[in-house]
Amino acid sequence: MLATAQAPGKLFLIGEYSITFPFQSAVAFAVDKYVTVTAESNDMQVVDITSDQLGNLKIPFEQIQKPLTIDNWQLVKRTMAVLYQYHFKNLSVYQGLKLNITSDLTFQGKKLGLGSSAAVVVAIIKAFNQVFNLKLSKQEQFKLGALVMLTLPQFSKGSMADVAVATYGNVLSYHKFDDFFVNQLLANGMDYATIMQRDWPGLAIKILPWPTDWQIAIGWTKTPADTQEILNHIIPSEKIAAAKEKLALTTKPLINKFILGLKNSNFEMVSQSILLNATDITNYTNEVGINYLTASLTDALNIATDLHIPAKISGAGGGDNVIAITTRNENKEKLQKAWQRSGIIPLPLHIATLGE
The missing domain is CATH 3.30.70.890 (GHMP kinase, C-terminal domain)
Structure with a gap:
């Protein structure tokens, strides 16, 4: 099955910085520039990824769960590790996947500050969800994206509001969850599916109206x-x-x-x-x-x-x-x-x- 998924960039309207603290709120909105991912499963023993920003990467099954090296691909590799562990659990039942990632969240070769990292993660999650018919809810997609970010040191202190906007679109009221609680579950070795089933204290995401003449x-x-x-x-x-x-x-x-x-x-x-x-x-x-x-x-x-x-x-x-x-x-x-x-x-x- 060939699937195509998009995740938008985001901008904050109010609440930056304080939203990095648990139980705080912010309002942000999705912009009509996107990361687009096309994905198709196959019988190969590899995840084959092409990016318009980074080139090509092939990850053999036995490498998917290996510790990350710091490079430009680590966000994509971490996303694949979380998704394969969540869905397949055992390497023996992994299925091959071909991904193509394109982004229009840049201008003249520079990032526009629209949350492109979160958009990449969420677009991959959405495409993976379609290809393997996981029937993930929006909240489950958000939680998977947040788990990817929380397990990458350079993103772990973020608010995850960009993940929420990339998942839901629209204008959002976002209330940050207790990341200490979720990190403790990860540290205790709880599997991703069980963590996602738990209530995340503080988490609330609501779509807000936007006046048509504004x-x-x-x-x-x-x-x-x-x-x-x-x-x-x-x-x-x-x-x-x-x-x-x-x-x-x-x-x-x-x-x-x-x-x-x-x-x-x-x-x-x-x-x-x-x-x-x-x-x-x-x-x-x-x-x-x-x-x-x-x-x-x-x-x-x-x-x-x-x-x-x-x-x-x-x-x-x-x-x-x-x-x-x-x-x-x-x-x-x-x-x-x-x-x-x-x-x-x-x-x-x-x-x-x-x-x-």
Whole structure:
């Protein structure tokens, strides 16, 4: 059986940084740029993978569960290891698989900061689900993707919100699970299927409405940022713990206000929530020593402010994107033209519903 699956990129609307803590919330949305995976089972004793970004890789069955080496393929290899262990369990019943992976989450050869790693993982999971008729629910697909990320050191500190958006699409309210609990199950040697059947404390994913007359504008600074590298360079200390706790406390009511504003199409409520959260994140990153605001990001934000359009950095900062919301298309066009004059590239992105 030949299967084709897509997973979208994502952008945050509100709640970055605090969402890396268990039991915290954020709102993010799927964008209409995708990682696409075609997959087909066969009788070969190998997983044969072709990527438009990385080239070709063949993994013999006996190599699938071997310890990973650090290379550009480790995310794909870890995904295959988790899926084969979850579904087949024993090497003796493995089935061959041919995968083709393509991505349009780049521009001029650079990542756009749209959560491409999670999109790769989830697109592979979706294709694998189709090929072997696993009939996985959306939540099961999400949990498999999160297990892949949790078992890779460079991704384990992330929020997994990008995995949720890549799985569900749309505009999402995402409440992070207790990753300490899940990591303990992994450390105790519990198999993936059993871990997925357990309730993950705190996990909640809900699709939110988006007012039809609201416009989203995204400006790309042309400077890629590495969220995982930023998170991994935060060295724990009492000062940082206090800053995290403060951010978590101030963010929670703003998330609730933002969601209420969305549900009631209250633009003023949503705008206030975004701008207050942006201030809190700037204060937090200053306290913990993160290079959050670059010159290009500051320029993009100032341009939006001058046009009386609420805007914020989407993601970890240090590069990537600014996002703005307006109720009038002509205001969006004015903003995009002003960004272009300052070297900020407007990205023609829209909310992706996946149509599933």
